Amino acid sequence: MATPSFAYTFLFIFLCLVSVKLSTSSENQETFIVFTSKSKKPHLFSTHNDWYSSIIDRLSPLSHHPSQLLYTYDRVAHGFSARLTPSQASELRNIPGVISVLPDQARQLHTTHSPEFLGLTESSGLWPSSDYGDDVIVGVLDSGIWPERPSFSDKGLSPVPSSWKGKCENSADFPDTLCNRKIIGARAFYKGYEAFTGSPINESVEPKSPRDRNGHGTHTASIAAGSIVANASLFGYAQGEARGMAIKARIAVYKICWSLGCYDSDILSAFDQAVKDGVHVISLSVAIPRAYPEDYYRDSTAIGAFGAMEHGVVVSTVAGNTGPGARTATNVAPWILTVGASTIDRTFPADVVLGDGRIFTGMSLYSGEPLGDNKLPLVYGGDANSTYCYSGELIASKVTGKIVFCERGGNLDVDKGFAVREAGGVGMIVDGTAGTGELIYASAHVIPATNVDEMDGNKIKEYINSAPSPTAAIVFRGTVIGTSPSAPRVASFSSRGPNPLQFEILKPDVIAPGVNILAGWSGAIGPSGSVMDQRRVEFNIISGTSMACPHVSGLAALLRKAHPTWSPAAIKSALMTTAYTIDNAGNNLIDQATGNQSNPFIHGAGHVDPNRALDPGLVYDLGVSDYVALLCTIAYNMDELSVFVKDPSTVNCSEQNLGTPGSLNYPAFSLDFLYKNQVKYKRSVKNVGSEKRAVYEVKVNAPLGVQVSVSPTKLVFNETTDMLSYEITFTNAQPARFLNSYGSIAWEDGVHIVKSPIAVL
The missing domain is CATH 2.60.40.2310 (Immunoglobulin-like)
Structure with missing residues (x-):
């Protein structure tokens, strides 16, 4: 039975809710994430789920829409997510035991040679010392997986680890028989997504299953823990043996991302489930789309990662793709391993040769017939009615038989190629994005085309404007590995510090390969991501901190196997204190955005060095109490602390205080x-x-x-x-x-x- 005090409390709340029904019933519902104090569950409820359901029932009279409980969280956090009106959410904050009520929000996805570039070998170092990560389980929270790819073969793997508690969900397009000794679990989380969109997912387009229709999740999973695949390539580019960082590690798939984004309520539920299932590492290549991060107690990723860390799970995430501006790093909680992106020493050059003899090196993954050595007329897209080369806008009489120079932005690079071909153009040059310096994305073009960097693009435009009859040729040089340009360099898009929340905690932590990376790909979409691209490939080459993150996730899995007693903080410390800041030309790391020397606010501790991380000598260790002391130091109140600490009565901030965040x-x-x-x-x-x-x-x-x-x-x-x-x-x-x-x-x-x-x- 309920005690009288709790009964009267809930009766009072119920009457208050009813009294404002008329003023709130017309409001639209939104999704909110509600964090509760575990210890304040009323005794009349046998479980927390019963308590949450009762709360939702009492809120329902406030709206003509039925309130809906989406998820309950009990491992990495305590609380639930639900569909509520803003007024219901406001009233919810008055209920004893409710710590905070946060609106759900969307986050975005932020992708053969990198093991060799990282110095991983079969004869010595981290690979053989960790048995290639055998039996370590990497939870990949992403857009799902395309399980039929050779990167996910379980040939030669031992049985599924006995510690595994998860499962492979059965669905029409992803039967549980597709799981094996490599992909040992696969789940989909979509309740928050459906609640936000207000309608069920159209399963004829996007089935509610772990199958990857985007490509991103397949790419990141194969980087972290893909099996060995011989003769991998994209249209012959980057040809060689493809393998993930931890080839014997197991993959647990948690699909959290759908066509319109990845919602916090789904992400937090996936965190919760992954920890229950028994993963050792969580790889999360998503970030909030804005540059400035939220306080930790309002950030579901920080909250979920704290709970995972508390259970000994390493959480590796992206710094974000909003560089090169300062203070753009996201996922900056100190218990998270935050990864920026760098280049490797492999490029795919396609030179632009102008009529005046100048040569500018671009990059391309075009695989069809080349244009030949003869120079062709060159025209600027803006002079043909479409600066960004949109379909249907280019004037055919001005581009037929010519190479068209198109500005980057507005549409996909490959869609520009479709537009140029549609108007009669025979080739294309795509400019670099303003502010990205020497960064060049390699695109799988459908016509002879190349991408150049921002500075070279400006010079080519000047030539077009000044020459009476501008001409150009495009020369494709395939795959080149070497020291020119030097590598690694920090990618222009990689988000940077100083840390926007606590400048005393350096972020990002490290950088890793994230530019033009070859890895597995979905069978549902072409390599360019364009709906017009009907090509299908087993591997694709893409860029982003999304690609850097799983490199480090895989390395964390290897270190977890080699040192099973190390804490997540010890693994992070090993990667940071052994990182290097000298490139393969013997100079300090370069920032692609400026061409100048990089610094710790840009590259963190430096570029990961796996073999040195195996034996770091010393580690800077941290545990839950240390992070709680940090939260005390930055003046979190009891409600804010309760989001992280299950029993806040055990915390005495007057004693657990570092004096300054810099003493963490x-x-x-x-x-x-x-x-x-x-x-x-x-x-x-x-x-x-x-x-x-x-x-x-x-x-x-x-x-x-x-x-x-x-x-x-x-x-x-x-x-x-x-x-x-x-x-x-x-x-x-x-x-x-x-x-x-x-x-x-x-x-x-x-x-x-x-x-x-x-x-x-």
Whole structure:
């Protein structure tokens, strides 16, 4: 029976709800995510689900639409999502035990040679030491999977791990027999999506199953844990042996993304289910479409990732594709592994040769008959009535038999090619996007065409405007691997820091291959993504931080296998402190957007180095209590803390306070001198090397204008002491100077170099 106090409380709430029925019944419903305090469930309800259902029942009189419970969450968070009117949501905030009520929102998807570029080999290092990730389960939260692709063969794999608790959902176009020892589970989450659109998914176009109709999920899954495939390529480009980062790891598919986006209510439910199912790593290549992230307690990805971390699951996500502006990084919670994108040393050059003899190197994945060596007339699309080369707009008399220069944007590059061909054009050059510098996307064009970068595009346009009879040829050079241009470089689109929420926590954490990456593809869509593209391929080449993220997810799976007792923070630390910042030409990393030297606000700790991460020497470890201390430090109140902490009564923020967010035991340092000329941070490191009696000495590369002192300067470990602490002090030696300078500290024992970047605003 209910206690009198709870009974009267709910009676009072019910009467209040009824009293405002007339003013709210005409409102439209929206989806809201509701976080509750686990400990405040009234005793008259035997389960939390009963409690949530009762709440929804009491809200129903406020609207002529029936309120609908979509999901309940009980593993990575406590609460539910439901269809409610704004007034119902407002009243819901008054119910005891309800912590916060957040509107659902959409997030967007942000894709042979990269293992070799990363230095992974079968003879030594991370691959053989981790047995290629055997039995580690990677949960891929994305657009689903096309299971028939060779990347998902289970040949040679051992039985499904006994720890696995998930399942393969059965549906008409995805029978559970398609799961095997590689794809061990597949589920679809769409209730939030349907609730937002207001109608059921049209299953004749987009079946409610784990099958991937987009291509993105298949691509990311095969990068993280795809099996070995011989002679993989896209139309002969990037030909070679394709393999994922962790070829023996298992894939659990959680389809959260549909044609109009990926909704938080579905994402959070997938997080919850993945942890229940027993995944070890979660790979999430989605981000909010705007540049500025929300506070952690309002960010469903941060909330879900915290709960996953609490259960020992590594969560790897994208930094986002909203670069190159500053403070554009998203998914910046410190318990998340945030990944930016870089280039590799493989390109697909297609040169533009102008009539005046100048040559500009572009990129193309065109596979048909070339134009030949003879130069052809060249025309600007804007002079033929369509700057962006839209279908039906180009004037045929002005483009027939010519190469057309089209501005990027407005429509897909391949759709521009269809438009040029439709108007009689024979070739195409596509300009780079403004602000992206030297970035070039390789597109699978349907006519002889190439993409050039922004600067070269401007020069070609100048030539068209100045030459009396401009001409050009396009020369396709296939697949080229080499040191020109140098690699890796930070992709222009890769989102950057400083961290918009806490500048003291450096983001992104690392960068990884994300430009023009070959991986598996859906059989439902062509390689260009255009509805007009009827070609079907097993592999595709695309770009994005979405492609960088699963590279790191796969590496995390390998490290999880090699070091099963390591925490998610230890795995992140190993990847960060062993990352490199020197390219294959021996110079500091370059930012594609500017052509200038990159810095930690752009590339984080640097580019991942898998084999060095296997044996990092020292790690900066963190657990739930450390992150709770951070939340106390940034002044979260009890309601906000309750979103993360199941029993907030155990938290005493007066004692669990770091003093400054910069004293979180993070493997990087970020600071400014806006209000003071001296900053002190504390750190602790754990010896995870094979030598227990290790001695590490500090080496400081101080940022320009900053004095850096470390105490102590030597760390002496032994059989009984594997954890030691130090304090680092930063002093502004030039108070009148605007700093923005960078450096590093490293702990060295003669074998290991444990390096942390320093970034000063």
